[in-house]
């Protein structure tokens with residue numbers, strides 16, 4: 052059975068990734084900051100016949116990333132999904148509202164963690180058959196698509212996540228690793244809010260289809276949950 056590792060799986064899109072991959076028979080390595088407090092995830096794992104395993108991981112802490120990778124040494128990861136994300140509160144707001152300490156923290160979670168997760172889990176990805184590295188980005192990270200400004204903190208963290216993903220795609224091509232940045236759409240989660248366009252099940256079903264169809268020639272691209280290639 053293939054395996055997928057998901058960061059930030061306590062709720063929202065991460066939880067829905069876990070739910071759908073587990074229902075499909077995958078082995079899911081579900082990571083989140085506080086597994087003890089993630090009741091719905093714990094219940095899902097408990098009823099999964101061991102298909103879903105829970106692991107504590109704060110992706111802002113590179114030592115925790117390295118420890119988890121070491122504890123899973125020898126395991127294969129077919130698909131690594133860097134999903135954990137933060138908005139920075141109001142997505143960083145306007146020019147006068149920026150909390151610069153918060154901006155640093157948002158970069159740790161939304162951007163820097165992608166590089167460290169990839170570095171730490173490279174042996175696991177190489178051992179997997181599918182070798183797919185997924186960044187859950189955002190349409191707000193598109194520089195070409197930014198035609199209304201603002202949201203400095205969140206936009207920059209996701210644009211930088213895209214840059215990281217593109218470099219990973221180029222640098223890891225000779226290892227046959229496929230890296231892509233995905234746009235989930237505007238989704239009804241704690242981050243997206245109740246007025247968003249789509250439900251998590253629609254977004255995740257779309258992104259899983261995109262992930263399943265990824266080939267090496269698509270590596271280094273930015274793709275919506277509907278399968279459309281988007282400009283950086």
Ligand SMILES: NC(=O)c1ccc[n+]([C@@H]2O[C@H](COP(=O)([O-])OP(=O)(O)OC[C@H]3O[C@@H](n4cnc5c(N)ncnc54)[C@H](OP(=O)(O)O)[C@@H]3O)[C@@H](O)[C@H]2O)c1
Pocket residue numbers: 058059060061062063064065083084085108109110111133134135136137160187188189190234235236237238239240241242243244247
């Ligand atoms: N919802 C949307 O409309 C939308 C649109 C575009 C992109 N996205 C992106 O999609 C991803 C998931 O968002 P969502 O809508 O599911 O958000 P959400 O409902 O706010 O959930 C965020 C998840 O990230 C986790 N997380 C935050 N900081 C973390 C850290 N330091 N280490 C590990 N996990 C951490 C949270 O864990 P805790 O429970 O421990 O806080 C939670 O599981 C994010 O990357 C987001 O930027 C979302």
